[in-house]
Amino acid sequence: MLRFVCVGIASTVAFALLYLALRGMDVPAQAANLVCQFVTAVANTTANRRVTFGIRGTADAGRHQLQGLIAFGAGLAVTSAALAALHTVSPSPARMIEVTVLVTATLVATVVRFVLYRFWVFRPRERRQ
Numbered sequence: 093m094l095r096f097v098c099v100g101i102a103s104t105v106a107f108a109l110l111y112l113a114l115r116g117m118d119v120p121a122q123a124a125n126l127v128c129q130f131v132t133a134v135a136n137t138t139a140n141r142r143v144t145f146g147i148r149g150t151a152d153a154g155r156h157q158l159q160g161l162i163a164f165g166a167g168l169a170v171t172s173a174a175l176a177a178l179h180t181v182s183p184s185p186a187r188m189i190e191v192t193v194l195v196t197a198t199l200v201a202t203v204v205r206f207v208l209y210r211f212w213v214f215r216p217r218e219r220r221q
Contacts, residue, residue, distance in 0.1 A: 095144040096209075100202050103136040107198065108191050115187055121179065125171055125194065133164035136205075137213075145214040159213040166208070167201035 107128045114124035137160030141147045147156070174197035178185055185193075 096140060096206060099136060099139045099143055102139070103132045104195060104198055106135070107132045108195060111191060111194065112187060115190070121175055121190060122172060125175055126168065129164060129168045129171060133160060133167065136160070137163075137209075140209055141214065145209070147214060156213055159208070163205045163208040163213065166204050167198065170201040170204070171197040173197075 110131060111124050111128045114127060115121065119127070134157065137157055141153070141156050171194050174193050175190065178190065178193045182189070
């Protein structure tokens with residue numbers, strides 16, 4: 093669990109920095125969220141595969157990334173909904189408010205992602221049958 097949390101913190105920091113950079117270049121909020129979620133999801137799946145779940149080598153790596161992208165979709169739905177709700181309440185919120193809302197939504201999505209990783213994506217093959 094500690095390793096998952098460390099990977100998650102690194103992913104969240106990378107997400108926030110990339111989001112702020114994209115928003116600073118006038119990329120719309122939802123588009124910036126999509127790009128950031130996708131980039132960090134691929135890196136997060138790779139890191140969790142190796143660091144959290146101790147899986148080495150290339151066996152099943154493609155399947156893990158594909159399933160990780162499905163987990164990414166769940167996270168994207170949560171963060172996109174949170175961002176849309178924020179922009180409904182405040183059409184032009186400060187960037188740090190956007191990031192705060194997205195990080196909070198990401199924490200919710202992280203619980204979903206951990207469950208998916210633990211019991212579906214990185215579940216040992218012998219238990220999957």
